[in-house]
Amino acid sequence: MQSRRRRGTLASIAAELGVSRTTVSNAYNRPDQLSEKLREHILETAERLGYPGPDPMARGLRMRRVGAIGVLFTEHLPFAFDDPASVDFLAGLAEELGEMGDSMLVIPASSEEGGEVDLSLIRQAVVDGFVVYSVADNDPFLAAVRARGLPTVVCDQPADVAALPFVGIDDREAIKPAVRHLTELGHRKVGILSVRLSRTPNSGYVTEKRLTGAHHQVQKNRVEGALEALAEVGIQQSDVPIIERHLNDRENNRDAARQLLTENPDLTAVVCTTDTQAIAVLEYAKENGIRVPEDLSITGFDGIERALFHKLTTIIQPNRQKGIAVGRALAEELEAAHEESGLAPASAAPSTGDEGDSVAPGEKGTDEMGANSSDQQAPRVLLATELVVGSTTAAPSVPSAG
Structure with missing residues (x-):
C-alpha cells in the first residue's frame, strides 16, 4: 500500500530553498522583511509541498493574541x-x-x-x-x-x-425632542412605557423611588429625560403614569400597552423608550378601536426598520x-x-481566579x-440622534386641560 505523502513543514521548505526557517516564517508573518520575488517563491514552494501555513493557534500563543x-x-x-x-x-x-x-x-x-x-x-x-x-x-x-x-x-x-x-448617545437629552414635539402639539395627558430599569424584575408601575435607584442607565435616563421635558410645560412626575416591563418582547409590550391604556383612559399620548414598545402600542390601539393619531399619539426610540415602515414618530439612533x-x-x-x-x-x-493582587x-x-489607577481620562464617543416625525403623532382631538 502506498504511504500517504507527508505534509510540508517550515523546516522542509527552508531546506529545499536553502534559506533559514526565519525567512520562511517572515513570508507569512512579516512580508515587509522580504522582497516580493522571494516571498512569492517561498509561497509557491509551500503550496507545492502541501504546507498550509503557520498554525494560527500556535501563532496566537507566541504573539499573546487569540484574535x-x-x-x-x-x-x-x-x-x-x-x-x-x-x-x-x-x-x-x-x-x-x-x-x-x-x-x-x-x-x-x-x-x-x-x-x-x-x-x-x-x-x-x-x-x-x-x-x-x-x-x-x-x-x-x-x-x-x-x-x-x-x-x-x-x-x-x-x-x-x-x-x-x-x-x-446622550439618552437623557436624546428623548426630549420627541416629548417636546408632543407638548407643542398640545398634549398634556401623557404616559410612559419603559423597559426594565433594574435587575430586580418589575412588571407594573414605576415609583419615584424605583426610578431614582435604577441601575439600567439607558432606560433611567430616557424616562428622566422625558419627565424633564414634560416638566417644562408644568406637568409633574406624579401626574405621569409610567409602566415598566422587565422583558422587551412582543407579549410583554402588548400587555404593558393594555395596562397603561385601560387604567389611564384619559391619556392622549404615549412616550415609549423603545420602538418595539411603540409598535406594540400601535398594534393594541388598532385592535381596540383606538385611532392613531386622532385618539392617541405614540412616539418611539431607536429608529429600527419596522418603526420606519409603520411611519412611527421616533428618535433615530445610529x-x-x-x-x-x-x-x-x-x-x-x-x-x-x-x-x-x-x-x-x-x-x-x-483567569483562574487565584491571581491575587498581581499585575x-x-x-x-x-x-x-x-x-484604572491612572488619572488619564478615558475617551468618550457620543453619537448624534435625530427626531423623525411620522404619522403617529398629531394634536389631541380634545385639547388637554392645563
Missing part, C-alpha cells in the same frame, strides 16, 4: 439576535472586528438579581478584550470583566465607569454605526496595550473596584 473579542451581553442569546437595535449594533461591531481580523464571542449573562451567576463565562473566556454592551452598573459580570484587566470598551451603559472608554465606533475604540485600546507592553495584550489567557506586565494597576 477574539468577548461581547458581554446581559440577555438570553436569542434576544441578541431578535432585538432589531441589538442586531444592528452587533452587525456593525462584527463588520469592524472583521476588518481587524478578529472574531466575536457573545457572552450571555443573567439580567436578573438572584439569577444564576456563572462568572466563569468571563474568567475563562479566551479573548483579547471585551465589549460591555448595555449592562447595569451593579452587574457582577461587569466587575468580573474589569478584574480581567483586558482592553475594554463600554457601549450604552454604564456610562460612568472610571477609566473605561465609552461609546453611546445602532450600526455605534457598533463600528465600538470596534474602532477597542482597536485603539488593543494597540495601546501592545505599545505599553511591547507585546500584544498579556491577559488573553483565562501582569504592561497592565495598569486597578483599585479594589477594578477602576
Whole structure:
C-alpha cells in the first residue's frame, strides 16, 4: 500500500530553498522583511509541498493574541439576535472586528438579581478584550470583566465607569425632542412605557423611588429625560403614569400597552423608550378601536426598520454605526496595550481566579473596584440622534386641560 505523502513543514521548505526557517516564517508573518520575488517563491514552494501555513493557534500563543473579542451581553442569546437595535449594533461591531481580523464571542449573562451567576463565562473566556454592551452598573459580570484587566470598551451603559472608554448617545437629552414635539402639539395627558430599569424584575408601575435607584442607565435616563421635558410645560412626575416591563418582547409590550391604556383612559399620548414598545402600542390601539393619531399619539426610540415602515414618530439612533465606533475604540485600546507592553495584550489567557493582587506586565494597576489607577481620562464617543416625525403623532382631538 502506498504511504500517504507527508505534509510540508517550515523546516522542509527552508531546506529545499536553502534559506533559514526565519525567512520562511517572515513570508507569512512579516512580508515587509522580504522582497516580493522571494516571498512569492517561498509561497509557491509551500503550496507545492502541501504546507498550509503557520498554525494560527500556535501563532496566537507566541504573539499573546487569540484574535477574539468577548461581547458581554446581559440577555438570553436569542434576544441578541431578535432585538432589531441589538442586531444592528452587533452587525456593525462584527463588520469592524472583521476588518481587524478578529472574531466575536457573545457572552450571555443573567439580567436578573438572584439569577444564576456563572462568572466563569468571563474568567475563562479566551479573548483579547471585551465589549460591555448595555449592562447595569451593579452587574457582577461587569466587575468580573474589569478584574480581567483586558482592553475594554463600554457601549450604552454604564456610562460612568472610571477609566473605561465609552461609546453611546446622550439618552437623557436624546428623548426630549420627541416629548417636546408632543407638548407643542398640545398634549398634556401623557404616559410612559419603559423597559426594565433594574435587575430586580418589575412588571407594573414605576415609583419615584424605583426610578431614582435604577441601575439600567439607558432606560433611567430616557424616562428622566422625558419627565424633564414634560416638566417644562408644568406637568409633574406624579401626574405621569409610567409602566415598566422587565422583558422587551412582543407579549410583554402588548400587555404593558393594555395596562397603561385601560387604567389611564384619559391619556392622549404615549412616550415609549423603545420602538418595539411603540409598535406594540400601535398594534393594541388598532385592535381596540383606538385611532392613531386622532385618539392617541405614540412616539418611539431607536429608529429600527419596522418603526420606519409603520411611519412611527421616533428618535433615530445610529445602532450600526455605534457598533463600528465600538470596534474602532477597542482597536485603539488593543494597540495601546501592545505599545505599553511591547507585546500584544498579556491577559488573553483565562483567569483562574487565584491571581491575587498581581499585575501582569504592561497592565495598569486597578483599585479594589477594578477602576484604572491612572488619572488619564478615558475617551468618550457620543453619537448624534435625530427626531423623525411620522404619522403617529398629531394634536389631541380634545385639547388637554392645563
